[in-house]
Amino acid sequence: MFAQQRQQIISEILKEKSSIKVNEISLMLNVSESTIRRDLQEMEEKNLLTRTHGGAVGLDNKTNYEPSFQDKKDERIEQKKKIAETASEFIQDGDTIIMDSGTTTLELAKRIKAKNLTIITNSIDIASELSSNKDIEIIVTGGSLRVNTRAMVGNMAEAVLRNFRVDKVFLGANGISIEEGITTPNYAEAQTKKIMMNHAKKVIVMADSSKFENVSFSVICPVKAVSMIITSDDIDKRIIEEYEEVGVEIITT
Numbered sequence: 444m445f446a447q448q449r450q451q452i453i454s455e456i457l458k459e460k461s462s463i464k465v466n467e468i469s470l471m472l473n474v475s476e477s478t479i480r481r482d483l484q485e486m487e488e489k490n491l492l493t494r495t496h497g498g499a500v501g502l503d504n505k506t507n508y509e510p511s512f513q514d515k516k517d518e519r520i521e522q523k524k525k526i527a528e529t530a531s532e533f534i535q536d537g538d539t540i541i542m543d544s545g546t547t548t549l550e551l552a553k554r555i556k557a558k559n560l561t562i563i564t565n566s567i568d569i570a571s572e573l574s575s576n577k578d579i580e581i582i583v584t585g586g587s588l589r590v591n592t593r594a595m596v597g598n599m600a601e602a603v604l605r606n607f608r609v610d611k612v613f614l615g616a617n618g619i620s621i622e623e624g625i626t627t628p629n630y631a632e633a634q635t636k637k638i639m640m641n642h643a644k645k646v647i648v649m650a651d652s653s654k655f656e657n658v659s660f661s662v663i664c665p666v667k668a669v670s671m672i673i674t675s676d677d678i679d680k681r682i683i684e685e686y687e688e689v690g691v692e693i694i695t696t
Contacts (some may be wrong), residue, residue, distance in 0.1 A: 449482050457492060457501035464498040512593045515546045522651040522675035525696035527551040530649055530673050538610045541639045542569050544594035545615030547649045563607055565595040596631040604638045612643035616650050618657035621666055621689060626659035633661035645670045652678035666691050
């Protein structure tokens, strides 16, 4: 089967499904995974799809595409570690903090050095990571657990968050755009994140450079509502200048 035929089949599948996996298409078409990756790369260069960790998503489905926690866990991991290390420097002894569920915030949880902290989180993974740290009081929001992202959301989580006022919130995001704001694919998660930031003095977004100029389905807030964004150092300097012009501080790692 020629590359053009394979790519036509991939395009047809993406019209029916929001995303595809390299291993699934490889088995379906009986070709190697490396061949499928080359096909996806060529199709992305032709602006026919967007590659993701382990697969691809059609352009028409980009705003509501939501990669799973497992998909994101190892994606751009070195950048996430550096972002987390930088973010940890903004946590001081005695701080009260909200930590959003996410793979980058989980890396932050692994690097916290400050003491006498109170941390509220909607992440079962962050709660588990910090559970043995005697210098941190942990409050878990409860709520409905979303299997795809391992985040607790909904009325119960939001009701707990409304009881607190904290120094800082560390948020993850799928999209960052000056025009469209900070966005995420799922409406329920966006609402929970809104409550988090509305009850914090300082809002710190942690996101690698690939999230910039992306737009997801649900708006969390305008970029001007954010105190700072910590991102990877491979971000275009032009983007940094644009955000500084609208009053958003960008910290690179």
